[in-house]
Amino acid sequence: MHRNLKVQALIGEIRTEKFLRYEGLEKEITAIKLTVLQVGQPSPEQCHRLRLRQQQLRDLVGNKARAYVLVIQGHLYNVGDKANKLVAWLTGRDRGKDWVGTIRDKTGETHTTSEDIAKTFAQYYERLDESRATFLDKDCTDLLRDVTLQVLSSEDQGELEEDLSEEEIGQAIQELQSGKAAGLNGILVELYKCMAKDAAKYMLKMLQAARTERILPMDMRMTTIAVIPKKGKNPETCSSYWPISLLNAEVKVLAQVVANRLRNVITTVIHLDQAGFMP
Numbered sequence: 104m105h106r107n108l109k110v111q112a113l114i115g116e117i118r119t120e121k122f123l124r125y126e127g128l129e130k131e132i133t134a135i136k137l138t139v140l141q142v143g144q145p146s147p148e149q150c151h152r153l154r155l156r157q158q159q160l161r162d163l164v165g166n167k168a169r170a171y172v173l174v175i176q177g178h179l180y181n182v183g184d185k186a187n188k189l190v191a192w193l194t195g196r197d198r199g200k201d202w203v204g205t206i207r208d209k210t211g212e213t214h215t216t217s218e219d220i221a222k223t224f225a226q227y228y229e230r231l232d233e234s235r236a237t238f239l240d241k242d243c244t245d246l247l248r249d250v251t252l253q254v255l256s257s258e259d260q261g262e263l264e265e266d267l268s269e270e271e272i273g274q275a276i277q278e279l280q281s282g283k284a285a286g287l288n289g290i291l292v293e294l295y296k297c298m299a300k301d302a303a304k305y306m307l308k309m310l311q312a313a314r315t316e317r318i319l320p321m322d323m324r325m326t327t328i329a330v331i332p333k334k335g336k337n338p339e340t341c342s343s344y345w346p347i348s349l350l351n352a353e354v355k356v357l358a359q360v361v362a363n364r365l366r367n368v369i370t371t372v373i374h375l376d377q378a379g380f381m382p
Contacts, residue, residue: 121163128160129281136274164293203330207339224330227341253372263364267310273303275359279352286351287327295352306356323354 135153139145145153206214208223209230255263276299279292295302313319327349336343362382369382 121167125160125163125281128156128163132156132160132277136277161297164297168293168297203338203344205339206341213339224328224341224344224346228328228346255368255372259368259371262368267307267314267360269300269303269307271360271363272306272310272356273299275356275363276302278359278363279355284329284349286349286354287325288322288351290352292352292355295356306353309353310357322351323357326350 132153135149135156139149139153203220204215206220206223208214208226214220214223276292276295279296281293281296283292285291309320313323329347329349330344331347332338333343333345365382373381
């Protein structure tokens with residue numbers, strides 16, 4: 104028992120050390136890039152340091168991915184001859200205490216199947232989205248008639264509407280926060296960071312096509328909604344859960360590109376005292 108506790112403590116220390124190293128590398132890479140952007144022309148030392156840190160980060164992420172693969176392979180080997188356990192593990196049925204097993208709809212009827220539970224949540228959130236406003240469009244027009252809104256200059260508008268480039272997509276990929284859950288397609292941000300150059304090239308083609316056709320691909324317009332239980336609340340009611348939309352990494356990259364562009368021009372139309380809700 105005592106030996107198991109020591110092993111668990113050691114594993115915890117190793118994981119913490121790896122996380123801090125990962126976080127430190129990301130911060131250092133970002134700091135180097137910001138310095139290069141401010142100076143304009145990077146020095147050979149900065150280029151060497153940036154390449155070295157990026158390689159160290161890729162090695163760290165690659166080792167983590169290989170470790171996950173070994174864990175999955177080991178688990179498949181352990182339960183491979185036990186059909187029930189294997190199916191339960193692959194389908195994710197053993198989800199622990201956070202798994203929603205029962206939910207009640209607005210009429211009080213109880214649902215226990217995954218399909219009915221998902222439908223009940225969907226109906227609940229649809230009702231929340233319904234507008235309860237009683238004012239008319241004319242009231243809004245009258246309210247805003249005398250309000251002077253700031254307008255972007257033609258130069259700033261042109262900067263926002265410039266064609267996308269592989270460089271800014273690659274920069275957006277590296278700026279995304281790691282350690283977040285994947286979206287509907289199951290692709291993690293860390294994967295794109297490991298292959299940022301190739302990912303940026305193919306993502307640019309996809310976004311250029313979407314701009315030409317004036318519509319994003321279907322998987323970028325869909326999301327997975329995960330629910331997190333609120334402490335001390337009735338687990339059988341929809342209002343007892345926090346909904347979180349798990350977006351695909353491609354959507355996050357596009358949002359980061361837009362945010363980076365807005366950051367360069369937004370100070371001309373937003374007051375300097377504005378601190379919240381800024382890109």
